[in-house]
Amino acid sequence: MENIKKRKASATEGLDRVDGRLKVTGKAKYSAEYNTKGLVYGVLAGSTITSGTIKTIDAKAAENAPGVLAVYTYLNSPKIPGYQDPPTQPKGPFRIFDDNKIYFNGQPVALVVADTFERAQYAATLIKVAYDKASFQTDLKSNISAGVSPRNGKDYVKGQEDAYKTAPVKIEQEYILPTDVHNPMELHTIIANWDGDDKLTVWDKTQGVLGTQRSIAQAFKLDPKNVHVISPFVGGAFGAALRTWQHEIAAVMAAKALKKPVKLVLSRAEMFTAVGYRPYTWQKMGLGATPDGKLVGITHEASGQTSMYEDFTEGTVNISQLMYACPNVNTRYRLVSLNVNTPTPMRGPGEATGAIALECGMDELAYALNMDPIDLRVVNHADTDPQTGKPYSSKFLKDAYQLGADAIGWKNRNRKPASVTENGWLVGYGMGTGMFGAYRGAATVLARLLADGTLDLETAVTDIGPGTGTAMTNIASEVMGVAADKISVKIGDSALPPSPTQGGSSVTSTVGSAVNDACVQLKEKLKELSGTAEGGNLSYAQILQAHNLPQLEVTVTSKSSPEAAKYAMYSWSVHFMKVLVHPTTGVVKVDKAVSVADCGTIVSPKTARSQIIGGTIMGTGMGLMEEAVIDHRYGRLVNNDFANYHVPIQADIPQLEALFVNKPDPYINPMGAKGMGEIATIGVAAALANAVFNATGKRVRDLPITPDKLI
Amino acid sequence: MENNNNLPEPDTRPDVKDPSRRDFLKKSALITAVALTPAHAVKAAEKHMDERIAEAFEKMPLSLEINGAPHNLMVEPRSTLLDILREQLDLTGTKKGCDLGQCGACTVHVDGHRVISCLTLGIMVNGKKVTTIEGLAKGDQLHPMQEAFLKHDGFQCGYCTPGQIMSAVACIREGHANSEHEIREYMSGNICRCGAYPNIVNAIQEVKEGGLPV
Numbered sequence A: 001m002e003n004i005k006k007r008k009a010s011a012t013e014g015l016d017r018v019d020g021r022l023k024v025t026g027k028a029k030y031s032a033e034y035n036t037k038g039l040v041y042g043v044l045a046g047s048t049i050t051s052g053t054i055k056t057i058d059a060k061a062a063e064n065a066p067g068v069l070a071v072y073t074y075l076n077s078p079k080i081p082g083y084q085d086p087p088t089q090p091k092g093p094f095r096i097f098d099d100n101k102i103y104f105n106g107q108p109v110a111l112v113v114a115d116t117f118e119r120a121q122y123a124a125t126l127i128k129v130a131y132d133k134a135s136f137q138t139d140l141k142s143n144i145s146a147g148v149s150p151r152n153g154k155d156y157v158k159g160q161e162d163a164y165k166t167a168p169v170k171i172e173q174e175y176i177l178p179t180d181v182h183n184p185m186e187l188h189t190i191i192a193n194w195d196g197d198d199k200l201t202v203w204d205k206t207q208g209v210l211g212t213q214r215s216i217a218q219a220f221k222l223d224p225k226n227v228h229v230i231s232p233f234v235g236g237a238f239g240a241a242l243r244t245w246q247h248e249i250a251a252v253m254a255a256k257a258l259k260k261p262v263k264l265v266l267s268r269a270e271m272f273t274a275v276g277y278r279p280y281t282w283q284k285m286g287l288g289a290t291p292d293g294k295l296v297g298i299t300h301e302a303s304g305q306t307s308m309y310e311d312f313t314e315g316t317v318n319i320s321q322l323m324y325a326c327p328n329v330n331t332r333y334r335l336v337s338l339n340v341n342t343p344t345p346m347r348g349p350g351e352a353t354g355a356i357a358l359e360c361g362m363d364e365l366a367y368a369l370n371m372d373p374i375d376l377r378v379v380n381h382a383d384t385d386p387q388t389g390k391p392y393s394s395k396f397l398k399d400a401y402q403l404g405a406d407a408i409g410w411k412n413r414n415r416k417p418a419s420v421t422e423n424g425w426l427v428g429y430g431m432g433t434g435m436f437g438a439y440r441g442a443a444t445v446l447a448r449l450l451a452d453g454t455l456d457l458e459t460a461v462t463d464i465g466p467g468t469g470t471a472m473t474n475i476a477s478e479v480m481g482v483a484a485d486k487i488s489v490k491i492g493d494s495a496l497p498p499s500p501t502q503g504g505s506s507v508t509s510t511v512g513s514a515v516n517d518a519c520v521q522l523k524e525k526l527k528e529l530s531g532t533a534e535g536g537n538l539s540y541a542q543i544l545q546a547h548n549l550p551q552l553e554v555t556v557t558s559k560s561s562p563e564a565a566k567y568a569m570y571s572w573s574v575h576f577m578k579v580l581v582h583p584t585t586g587v588v589k590v591d592k593a594v595s596v597a598d599c600g601t602i603v604s605p606k607t608a609r610s611q612i613i614g615g616t617i618m619g620t621g622m623g624l625m626e627e628a629v630i631d632h633r634y635g636r637l638v639n640n641d642f643a644n645y646h647v648p649i650q651a652d653i654p655q656l657e658a659l660f661v662n663k664p665d666p667y668i669n670p671m672g673a674k675g676m677g678e679i680a681t682i683g684v685a686a687a688l689a690n691a692v693f694n695a696t697g698k699r700v701r702d703l704p705i706t707p708d709k710l711i
Numbered sequence B: 001m002e003n004n005n006n007l008p009e010p011d012t013r014p015d016v017k018d019p020s021r022r023d024f025l026k027k028s029a030l031i032t033a034v035a036l037t038p039a040h041a042v043k044a045a046e047k048h049m050d051e052r053i054a055e056a057f058e059k060m061p062l063s064l065e066i067n068g069a070p071h072n073l074m075v076e077p078r079s080t081l082l083d084i085l086r087e088q089l090d091l092t093g094t095k096k097g098c099d100l101g102q103c104g105a106c107t108v109h110v111d112g113h114r115v116i117s118c119l120t121l122g123i124m125v126n127g128k129k130v131t132t133i134e135g136l137a138k139g140d141q142l143h144p145m146q147e148a149f150l151k152h153d154g155f156q157c158g159y160c161t162p163g164q165i166m167s168a169v170a171c172i173r174e175g176h177a178n179s180e181h182e183i184r185e186y187m188s189g190n191i192c193r194c195g196a197y198p199n200i201v202n203a204i205q206e207v208k209e210g211g212l213p214v
Helices: A002-012 A020-025 A059-063 A117-124 A143-147 A209-219 A244-258 A318-322 A351-369 A375-381 A397-408 A469-479 A509-528 A540-544 A564-565 A607-624 A684-696 B021-034 B040-058 B082-089 B145-154 B162-175 B180-184 B198-210
Strands: A040-046 A052-058 A068-071 A107-114 A129-134 A156-158 A168-175 A190-193 A199-205 A229-231 A262-266 A280-288 A297-306 A328-337 A426-439 A443-450 A454-457 A487-490 A551-558 A568-579 A590-600 A656-660 B060-066 B069-074 B106-112 B112-118 B129-131
Touching: A002 B145, A002 B198, A020 B145, A040 A117, A040 A244, A052 B145, A059 A068, A068 A117, A068 A443, A107 A117, A117 B082, A143 A328, A143 A454, A190 A244, A190 A607, A199 A209, A199 A244, A209 A229, A209 A244, A209 A351, A244 A262, A262 A328, A280 A351, A297 A351, A318 A328, A318 A351, A318 A568, A351 A375, A351 A426, A351 B198, A375 A397, A375 A426, A397 A426, A397 A590, A397 A656, A397 B180, A443 A509, A443 A540, A469 A509, A469 A607, A509 A540, A509 A551, A551 B069, A564 B060, A568 A607, A568 A684, A568 B180, A590 A607, A590 A684, A607 A656, A607 A684, A607 B198, B069 B082, B106 B162, B112 B162, B145 B198, B180 B198
Parallel strands: A040 A262, A199 A229, A297 A328, A454 A487, A590 A656, B060 B129
Antiparallel strands: A040 A107, A052 A129, A068 A107, A156 A328, A168 A280, A190 A199, A190 A262, A280 A297, A426 A568, A443 A454, A443 A551, A568 A590, B060 B069, B106 B112, B106 B129
């Protein structure tokens, strides 16, 4: 009880989310919530076949249905200007309504626009499409032999290939991760509103307003300045809003043709086929070691699925090149084109999948060696970057192992599987390591001090949930010594100073640095004005008043220094799981979880903790429940809703612990902060699988670990 | 794998005469009005008239109280309470996450009980009192549950939050917040993809233990 109390107290430490009040009162406006005057509604109709061509479309009934303004199909849709140029690559993004070809089931074949949502939704059911069907493939497992090397992709070989095979102790296993779908709670949405023929405003669910601006400008051949993208609140994304999707292009097209603002909100079912997913991936891991546990060879192969029209590759096997010190490492990655829509990065893209093979493999090797899995990892700890030999900018992974082991009670783990029970449930402990590159790009921030001593911060970046505005406020407050409640943050608008897309765990590092640098410059200016080195005893407001200045502002661009390139920069995580498995039903319960992050300075403790536990929960979904299932006879998803695609719910999740090493990285940025969004999830699924093995003696290598696989 | 194209497939035959209600209206309600009109005029006016008549026939009166304010609306019977709130009344605090009653983002209170507004037709709440997230605070003074969500960071992106808070308030009122376990069970209809579950439980427990009226 003492412990629980303590844990709860730590969860409330730090600054409350600066936009929290708007979120708890329902005043935070997401993209579908700008009910512009004259708004009309778009609803898509999707293909019911998986491959082939459209033979005929009868849209008459839909066109004549009440309130319908237009029905667009490939037959009558206005041409998208940017799609008329000959493609520069043999493959590329799906182009909506461009021709009569069907590449995947659910592919949009028509867009209905009506004066109300209900009318558009009904009319969309009236569209009759006849098809010429062609054969198709949607099953990765039976098509692995059709895999090809990605363009520009090369197999990686360090030292000797397949060295694990001749090692004194070795394991060789295959692992499957099925398709996982981001499924943010907010449905993907766009409202497009043209002002004349060459200018428009969109309220869009996007992780990057400038990326969306660029994509729409290219598609419609506009000056990017004339595309205003607004997205101050994003209801989760996890990668699904990194790029501009075809429903967005369709809505912009319809709004132009109709000269009316068009709102298009995807249905939950469409969220499974229109905005990407984590690709179904097969992996094979070979690990060889000396009897004392020194790795001799790592061979990691993976085959991931992509669509017929576009290649999507991810760094699934890269983690095996980067994690451990090992003289011989080789990796192979193959792409299998199937009749599915294109995958897209999902939280921890590549590494989250690769870590299943590597970290389950390490657990299997630890058993083969009769070694503690943490000891095995410490023995093979990489002191310098195994790929480049560069020193790390900072790495406290060994501290993280220790912190997590103490917190989960690792000493209570019995190495022998299926040997411990509690109240009739089998008990198991497992752990898994995660890593992800720590990045810093370029960003521009405007900082404006007003006469009343309050501070405004402005930049284009969006916040999909981690608390970007809160982190910015924390950083500015620290540098300027201005109280957090005197700072206001304006983000999520392409008209603001440029900053990058929110993704790849890079925003706090990138935008936070620009906030830091802007505040430092502002402080310098204030010092100059006050005429004293430290600004004397005058408050900022008094300095401005003394000089009759209504405000003082700076706009500062900040980016990584060349010095930083000398170092290998990564964030690290270690996830510990204690699971209970019911011996009769095979139900797996997470009893306790501890996630430790080594990601530099924590600039925003409250939101950082939430981000880590949120990642642990997403990883729990990967490990125990998430799987998009296609009926391969039809090539159609059978579980495209929340009743059948299971994500973790409240009853699945106990109190979770998030711990931080919290030691600054001296090289990456002024705050010493590295990213944590990806590492929060990377390694979790492996920790679960390892804990389930410890509990049951059953090694489930095809995720998710559902009860049927344990009984 | 060879595709089993011989399996049954959806009926894609061209529509046989659509026996929709609209056609019925055309044939019945309009029939006397157009009986004396020249044929070409009927054809020209048909679609437009059809709209007008449909409007009158297909909409129903809906009187309800939302956050203490009376509303008298004309709505289509098929319109959900969720879409009426969001699209007609601009009360966008209530969220659409699935439109299938599976995620809880659209939870509101109807006569004090939590209800999934995407599975509730507007006309079903005729004469009732609806409370949405916008009606929970008293002016600038937040409801204790809103305060607790802020303090415990019971959210990240904030999209499921209004539904979580409305559900959380009801969870305490129902007497289903007596332990962490019970809260988890009775809050399991509200999905949070960002994964704020433990924080939400802690917020609810604090409100419950604080004993403030909810």
